[in-house]
Amino acid sequence: MINISEYIKNYSYLVEFSSEDQVYLAKCIELVIMANGDSQEEAIQEIKEAVRVHLLMLLEDGDQIPQP
Numbered sequence: 001m002i003n004i005s006e007y008i009k010n011y012s013y014l015v016e017f018s019s020e021d022q023v024y025l026a027k028c029i030e031l032v033i034m035a036n037g038d039s040q041e042e043a044i045q046e047i048k049e050a051v052r053v054h055l056l057m058l059l060e061d062g063d064q065i066p067q068p
Contacts, residue, residue: 010068
């Protein structure tokens with residue numbers, strides 16, 4: 001059984017402030033997905049939730065989960 005929490009903990013995340021949008025943008029490097037938030041902490045929470053949902057969808061479709 002795959003432990004999604006372990007994958008989420010071990011993926012690489014990048015958080016940057018977008019002065020154009022006035023939000024923090026978070027990206028998961030391995031999965032190339034993004035999320036945003038009003039603070040760095042919120043952006044990190046949002047990207048981890050987006051990663052969790054993405055991984056669940058991959059599992060549901062029978063696709064391989066990229067290694068961290």
